[in-house]
Amino acid sequence: MKEETKMKILKKLIFIIIISFVFSLVCCSSKNKQTVDFYSLDTICTVTVYGKEQKNLLSISQKAVEKAEYLLFSDTPEENYISSKAEAIIILPNNSVNVFKKAFYITELTEGAFNMSIAPLVNLWDIKNRTIPPTCEEIDYALSLSGEDKISFDNGKISFKFPGNGIDIGAIGKGYAGDVIAKELTELDLDYGIINLGGNIRVFGQKPDNKPFSIGIRNPLSDISSDIVLTVSIYSGSVVTSGAYERYFEYHGKRYHHIIDPSTGYPSESDLLSVTILSEDGVYADALSTGCFVIGLEKSKNVLKKAIEKNLINGAIIIDENKKITIIGEIDTEIKNGGFSYAK
Numbered sequence: 001m002k003e004e005t006k007m008k009i010l011k012k013l014i015f016i017i018i019i020s021f022v023f024s025l026v027c028c029s030s031k032n033k034q035t036v037d038f039y040s041l042d043t044i045c046t047v048t049v050y051g052k053e054q055k056n057l058l059s060i061s062q063k064a065v066e067k068a069e070y071l072l073f074s075d076t077p078e079e080n081y082i083s084s085k086a087e088a089i090i091i092l093p094n095n096s097v098n099v100f101k102k103a104f105y106i107t108e109l110t111e112g113a114f115n116m117s118i119a120p121l122v123n124l125w126d127i128k129n130r131t132i133p134p135t136c137e138e139i140d141y142a143l144s145l146s147g148e149d150k151i152s153f154d155n156g157k158i159s160f161k162f163p164g165n166g167i168d169i170g171a172i173g174k175g176y177a178g179d180v181i182a183k184e185l186t187e188l189d190l191d192y193g194i195i196n197l198g199g200n201i202r203v204f205g206q207k208p209d210n211k212p213f214s215i216g217i218r219n220p221l222s223d224i225s226s227d228i229v230l231t232v233s234i235y236s237g238s239v240v241t242s243g244a245y246e247r248y249f250e251y252h253g254k255r256y257h258h259i260i261d262p263s264t265g266y267p268s269e270s271d272l273l274s275v276t277i278l279s280e281d282g283v284y285a286d287a288l289s290t291g292c293f294v295i296g297l298e299k300s301k302n303v304l305k306k307a308i309e310k311n312l313i314n315g316a317i318i319i320d321e322n323k324k325i326t327i328i329g330e331i332d333t334e335i336k337n338g339g340f341s342y343a344k
């Protein structure tokens with residue numbers, strides 16, 4: 001080979017090496033991954049972001065959760081939001097009026113199955129600390145203090161009828177907080193990220209390959225959180241799941257879990273193992289996942305179809321007690337566990 005040709009090849013090689021080096025530097029810096037974990041909202045929160053390094057990621061994320069908590073809970077009477085006086089009133093911060101509007105609408109849509117007025121029952125069952133169920137008399141009393149007719153929502157105010165009525169936002173808090181964190185992080189110089197609030201997922205931004213995020217849906221029959229039944233693809237929004245496996249205690253071989261049926265006052269005897277909702281709006285996703293768990297498979301199908309028609313959600317994944325998976329809406333899923341199959 002001529003000396004001149006050799007030099008040409010060498011120059012080309014050096015050029016390719018330099019270009020690859022610069023390209024890999026650019027790619028690495030834009031794909032820079034950061035993860036922070038913290039305990040909030042009664043669960044482990046993990047925020048993973050890709051993009052320019054953010055030194056204050058932890059404090060920004062924690063502050064966003066505090067902001068969500070403030071918007072939901074501020075000005076509430078103490079004692080777990082149970083009113084101690086007749087006609088007690090919660091004045092909502094302006095920004096949260098819409099959140100409660102959405103939540104009360106889901107109460108309507110689920111015919112009272114998603115029902116924030118059950119605070120007296122949630123407090124009585126105290127699933128995190130209890131080891132034996134409350135008595136029938138205690139349940140009847142808490143039930144008499146709960147119910148849609150005990151609270152009213154109007155003009156940015158929530159009012160209670162009698163002392164002992166209350167409001168519990170446990171079924172919307174994480175969905176809403178996911179949206180608030182995502183909004184705060186979207187304002188930073190980041191490419192994309194995934195917010196995991198105890199299994200409730202919120203994604204934001206766009207992956208460099210323009211592919212969707214693949215989110216694993218947990219096996220409700222397993223204690224291992226990484227054990228998944230299927231994956232679902234989403235480009236944006238929330239993936240929120242409710243199931244009896246999340247919080248419970250066992251007494252005489254029976255499981256008492258944290259999702260209460262407002263019509264009985266007992267943990268819901270649902271025919272479902274879990275309900276997952278996909279939505280651009282975390283509040284709708286969270287409220288509907290809880291409400292649909294209570295109403296069970298057949299009623300959920302109708303409610304969720306209506307919710308899709310009204311553009312509240314994008315789709316849903318229902319796993320029933322027969323290990324059958326019902327998909328509602330046009331969503332892309334893939335089963336990863338042979339023990340489960342799609343319902344016919």
Ligand code: AMP
Pocket residue numbers: 113114115116118122168169170171172241242243246258259260261262286289290291294
């Ligand atoms: P999630 O994990 O989103 O299904 O919400 C469950 C939490 O919401 C419970 O820990 C209670 O604080 C509250 N909750 C339980 N049952 C209901 C219900 N039927 N409607 C509204 N909130 C509920």
Ligand code: MG
Pocket residue numbers: 170171172242285286287288289290
């Ligand atoms: Mg919920």
